[in-house]
Ligand SMILES: Nc1ncnc2c1ncn2[C@@H]1O[C@H](COP(=O)(O)OP(=O)(O)OP(=O)(O)O)[C@@H](O)[C@H]1O
């Protein structure tokens with residue numbers, strides 16, 4: 118099978134030379150780019166769709182499942198390892214593999230991904246960047262971390278000067294169901310009912326539409342999703358309590374075909390996104406992530422990043438098959454250039 122695919126490969130890596138180490142046969146001078154993947158079954162289903170695998174095959178890319186019952190070094194050989202699994206054990210396996218196989222590109226380094234597993238450190242790079250130019254300003258909502266003792270939250274929030282309403286997000290962001298259980302608090306008193314450790318974030322009115330900015334290496338794709346509606350002053354004054362809300366901006370909440378107010382729907386300026394993505398790629402050390410971005414309602418150019426996700430639902434990103442396969446090829450070509458240059 119693999120041999121047959123090789124003959125028709127238009128883009129496979131020209132320079133051969135890779136030794137056969139008992140892994141995949143290497144019969145042609147154009148060899149396959151082998152991508153080992155370690156993903157949950159949910160992710161395999163949403164990401165590794167037949168169209169992606171088919172296009173990848175035509176471009177000379179082969180996706181191979183990593184076998185968790187065998188040492189990683191006994192598998193492959195891989196050009197790239199693509200992964201999104203949690204746990205210390207897996208991180209250690211990858212770290213050891215990285216040391217012994219520096220020639221393999223690990224997408225992405227476990228330490229860098231770990232940075233996104235805490236909702237405080239997640240947005241630090243955006244805050245530090247403090248991006249502001251003629252195209253707009255990008256910041257993060259004012260936020261406070263509460264590690265324990267719910268009874269102290271109202272005072273802590275008042276002292277810090279956080280305004281209501283407040284979005285409460287679990288501090289740990291490990292992809293678990295619990296880490297996506299968010300709530301909106303309307304009054305000081307109810308803040309005591311929250312369950313730390315949490316990040317408390319000012320709710321920013323944004324017209325009920327959010328921008329999902331997908332990043333795959335240097336490629337950027339933006340889509341609109343529905344989000345929480347604005348909270349008016351009147352509504353705030355009349356409402357009390359803490360309200361849990363479901364995953365409001367999931368794929369089913371696409372706002373691409375909706376008839377929206379142009380001021381709300383207008384995408385963030387491309388040059389601003391280019392600059393933001395470039396800086397965050399560097400500062401976070403990641404190549405596969407997305408940003409949830411909102412525009413403060415009533416402004417044209419005041420943006421906030423409220424969430425960053427590692428290896429998000431690319432299966433729902435338009436043209437992801439082309440973008441992702443081109444990206445994988447660029448990684449291997451880049452490496453060859455570096456070696457021969
Ligand atoms: N500061 C904020 N101001 C206004 N709305 C917010 C704010 N933070 C979150 N939201 C709303 O809550 C939703 C969920 O928040 P967030 O994206 O932080 O959670 P998540 O569980 O990490 O989401 P994802 O499924 O994208 O990983 C957002 O899509 C947005 O609708």
Ligand SMILES: O=P(O)(O)O[C@H]1[C@H](OP(=O)(O)O)[C@@H](OP(=O)(O)O)[C@@H](O)[C@@H](O)[C@@H]1OP(=O)(O)O
Pocket residue numbers: 157159160163164201292329366367368407426427428429430431432433
């Ligand atoms: O289904 P959705 O479109 O919401 O995609 C979500 C994706 O699910 P999928 O990749 O299995 O589909 C999730 O992946 P896991 O953490 O559960 O692995 C996670 O990355 C979310 O942030 C994604 O939301 P997005 O930020 O991309 O909108």
Ligand SMILES: [Mg+2]
Pocket residue numbers: 366409424
């Ligand atoms: Mg989000």
Ligand SMILES: [Mg+2]
Pocket residue numbers: 424425426
């Ligand atoms: Mg998230």
